[in-house]
Amino acid sequence: MARATQRVLNDVTASPLLPAMFPALALGGFWLGGEPVLALLAIGVPLVWLAVLIGRAGRPAARTDPVTGLRLKEGFAERLEALLADCRSTGHTTVCFMIEVDDSAELTERFGGEACDRVADTLAARLRTAMRGSDSFVRLGDWRIGVVLSPLRRIDIETAVQMAARLQAELEEPVRIDRAPVYISACLGFCLAARAPDQSGAGLIEATVAALDEARRHGPGAIRAFSPDLQRNRIQRVALRDEVARALDDGQICAWYQPQISTETGRISGIEALARWRHPARGLIPPADFLPALEAAGLMERLGEVILFHALSTLRDLDRDGFDIPQVGVNFTETELRNPKLGQRLRWEIDRFNLAPDRLTIEILEHVVAGTPDDIVARNIADLAALGCAIDLDDFGTGHASITSLRRFAIDRLKIDRSFIVRCDTDPEQRRMVTMILSMAEKLGLDTLAEGVETLGENALLSQMGCGHVQGFGIAVPMPAENLAAWITDHNARIAPPPEITPLRGPARRKSP
Numbered sequence: 044m045a046r047a048t049q050r051v052l053n054d055v056t057a058s059p060l061l062p063a064m065f066p067a068l069a070l071g072g073f074w075l076g077g078e079p080v081l082a083l084l085a086i087g088v089p090l091v092w093l094a095v096l097i098g099r100a101g102r103p104a105a106r107t108d109p110v111t112g113l114r115l116k117e118g119f120a121e122r123l124e125a126l127l128a129d130c131r132s133t134g135h136t137t138v139c140f141m142i143e144v145d146d147s148a149e150l151t152e153r154f155g156g157e158a159c160d161r162v163a164d165t166l167a168a169r170l171r172t173a174m175r176g177s178d179s180f181v182r183l184g185d186w187r188i189g190v191v192l193s194p195l196r197r198i199d200i201e202t203a204v205q206m207a208a209r210l211q212a213e214l215e216e217p218v219r220i221d222r223a224p225v226y227i228s229a230c231l232g233f234c235l236a237a238r239a240p241d242q243s244g245a246g247l248i249e250a251t252v253a254a255l256d257e258a259r260r261h262g263p264g265a266i267r268a269f270s271p272d273l274q275r276n277r278i279q280r281v282a283l284r285d286e287v288a289r290a291l292d293d294g295q296i297c298a299w300y301q302p303q304i305s306t307e308t309g310r311i312s313g314i315e316a317l318a319r320w321r322h323p324a325r326g327l328i329p330p331a332d333f334l335p336a337l338e339a340a341g342l343m344e345r346l347g348e349v350i351l352f353h354a355l356s357t358l359r360d361l362d363r364d365g366f367d368i369p370q371v372g373v374n375f376t377e378t379e380l381r382n383p384k385l386g387q388r389l390r391w392e393i394d395r396f397n398l399a400p401d402r403l404t405i406e407i408l409e410h411v412v413a414g415t416p417d418d419i420v421a422r423n424i425a426d427l428a429a430l431g432c433a434i435d436l437d438d439f440g441t442g443h444a445s446i447t448s449l450r451r452f453a454i455d456r457l458k459i460d461r462s463f464i465v466r467c468d469t470d471p472e473q474r475r476m477v478t479m480i481l482s483m484a485e486k487l488g489l490d491t492l493a494e495g496v497e498t499l500g501e502n503a504l505l506s507q508m509g510c511g512h513v514q515g516f517g518i519a520v521p522m523p524a525e526n527l528a529a530w531i532t533d534h535n536a537r538i539a540p541p542p543e544i545t546p547l548r549g550p551a552r553r554k555s556p
Contacts, residue, residue, distance in 0.1 A: 119181050123191060123244030126179075127236060135194035138203050139247050140233040141255040142170075142210060145263035147186035150227070159185075162218050162227070169213040189251070198235065200268060207231050207266050215264075230258040234269035260335075284336040287320070291342060291349065296320045296333070298353035299521040302530070303372075303492060303514045306506040309538050311531060313404065315372040315514065316354035317521050318346060347379045351389075355396040355403070357524045366531050372404040372435060377411045381419050386426035393430075400431030406458070408437050412448050421452065428453040435492070440480065449487060457484050459510070461495025468500035481509055 123139070130136055144150070144166070151159050163186070170180060170188065177193035190210065192198070211231050217224035232254030236242075239250045250269040258267040267273070290296050298316040305312040320328040337346055354371045361368050379385060393400055405427050411420065428434055436449070439457040459480055467473040477493075484491045493505050496515030505513055522530060 119183070119189065120244040120248055122179065123247055125244075126191065126194070127242065127244060127247065130194050130236065133194060135196055136198060137192050137194055137236045138198055138206075138233055139192075139236070139251045140190040140207060140210060140231060141183065141251045142188045142190070142214065142229050142231045143184075143255060143259065144186040144214070145228045145230060150225075151185075162220065162225070165218050166214050166227075169216070170210065173209055173213045187255075189248075200235065203233055203235060203268065204266065207233055211264070211266065228262075228264040230255060230262040230264065231266045232256070232258045232269070233266075238269055240271065283333070284340045287333045287336045288340050288342060290320055290322070290333075291337070291345060295322060296346065296349065297523075298350045298357065299523050300357065300371075300527055301514060301521040302519045302534070303512050304518055305512055306502075306510060311368060311534065312512050313370040313372060314357075314368060314527070315406070316350050316357075316374075318350055319521065319523075343376045343378045344382065347373075347376060350374075351392060353524070355392060355398060357527070358398060358402060359396045360524075361527065361531075364528060366528065368531070370402050370404050370433065372406050374406045374408075374437065377408075377420065380407070380411065380423050382423070383419055385423045386430065389427060389432070390430060401433060404433040404435050404456075406435045406437045407452075409439050409441055412436060412452050412454075424452050428455075438494075440476075446483075446487070449489070454489060456490040456492055456511075458492045458494050461515070464493050464495050464501060464505070464515075465497070466501075468498065468504040474504070477505070477508060477510075485509070 126137060150162070167180065167182075167188070170190065174180075174190065175193065179189075179191040179193070181189040181191070183189050211229055214229045215227060217226050219225070232251055234247060234250040234254055236247055239247045241247075241249070253273055254267045254269040257273050258265040261267070287296070296318060299319040300314040300316055302311050303313040303315060304310070318330055318334070320330075320333050322328050334343075337343055351373050354373050358368060358371045382388070389403070393403060405424070407424065424434060433455045434453055435456045435458050436452075436454045437458045438460045440460045440463050457480065459477065463473060463476050463480065465473070467477050481491055490511045491509075492512040492514060493501075493510050494514055496502050496505065496513045497517040499517065501515075502513055502517060519530060519534075
């Protein structure tokens with residue numbers, strides 16, 4: 044009751060009509076109580092009005108974004124704190140949503156800042172239409188928007204999910220830029236106020252950010268609600284990010300090698316360097332568990348430097364020990380390929396180990412080639428090809444690279460993704476897909492390598508179909524450098540030498556008498 048009364052008083056005293064009401068107040072006070080009341084009003088009302096003006100002057104106006112008209116994030120935690128306090132006093136509740144547009148950097152690069160401002164303005168208008176006028180909207184970044192519902196009697200997780208889906212659907216309607224439709228997706232995270240671990244404005248924001256981060260990990264277009272498990276997982280990921288950075292510096296993360304075999308000769312045609320983490324307490328940690336942490340820490344380029352050093356030094360050591368390994372393949376991320384000094388660095392590294400450039404194969408994921416315009420990535424790949432390095436297109440079949448891009452990026456070999464290889468010896472549909480890829484590669488003059496070969500049947504069929512090279516657990520698992528020499532020796536010993544062909548001799552001729 045007291046809070047409601049205070050709100051009414053604030054509304055009255057803040058009204059611009061109050062000065063105009065002075066004469067009416069004075070007349071009413073004199074009629075009700077005579078001169079004492081009139082004197083009290085004459086002194087009290089101006090004092091109240093002065094206090095209001097001072098309060099207004101001391102309270103900064105809410106800043107709004109000039110593009111979208113949404114409030115900015117300054118004071119967001121304080122506004123949420125006040126809203127939560129109001130909810131506690133009335134028994135109501137609220138929910139906080141955070142929305143972030145997917146692939147925002149690509150949108151800005153494609154259309155420029157001015158066009159993207161128009162997109163942001165359109166999205167903000169759609170959000171206002173989808174929600175109630177009393178709900179709050181806050182622009183938290185260039186492509187991130189917060190939505191806080193005005194107090195509700197109750198809201199459950201199912202209702203919140205439906206509201207999240209509605210907000211997402213509003214944003215995913217195409218936006219026109221220069222009369223062309225642009226399709227946008229967005230990830231969304233939300234937290235019910237009652238579920239926030241810390242019942243404060245800052246606590247609700249932190250929980251909602253955790254939900255949005257989880258949605259982005261599973262995006263694009265994912266929706267996630269906050270839960271205590273999610274918070275624990277997030278804390279573990281942050282701890283892992285710090286630990287993996289130390290592991291990279293301490294040498295715990297290094298290159299393991301998986302052999303590649305020629306289907307024509309059965310001999311080793313190369314090895315691929317793969318990142319592995321040998322944890323001193325937890326043993327071998329798979330890449331899927333630590334690569335996202337390295338990426339989040341911005342250390343993928345540093346990882347590339349470490350793996351390249353290990354790969355070239357291992358190839359040099361194998362040469363010294365008399366093993367004939369034609370080349371080593373190293374995966375290069377898009378981050379590395381955007382380094383304008385990449386070509387210069389690789390020249391220096393190859394010279395440092397006294398190796399020919401064609402001993403190094405650069406492996407590039409197909410989605411990098413498929414989505415890369417003529418920029419620094421394309422120039423770097425062209426420079427590496429001109430240097431003499433071979434270029435492998437990794438995970439082919441998953442990134443929608445065009446035939447034009449295969450030629451433009453000087454690709455030497457297609458690495459057929461495992462999803463096409465599995466059960467190709469027993470599944471006719473898989474076999475047709477592999478046949479199509481091999482036929483296209485042959486017409487384009489490209490070599491081929493099948494990844495993820497796990498059975499003798501797959502290996503035999505790929506050899507019969509003309510796939511140039513194979514790699515996978517059915518041939519050899521990735522191994523540390525110290526195990527390579529023994530495996531190579533054993534493999535070479537098991538390759539049957541070609542049978543010696545003895546020329547046919549006809550029946551001996553009798554000498555004529």
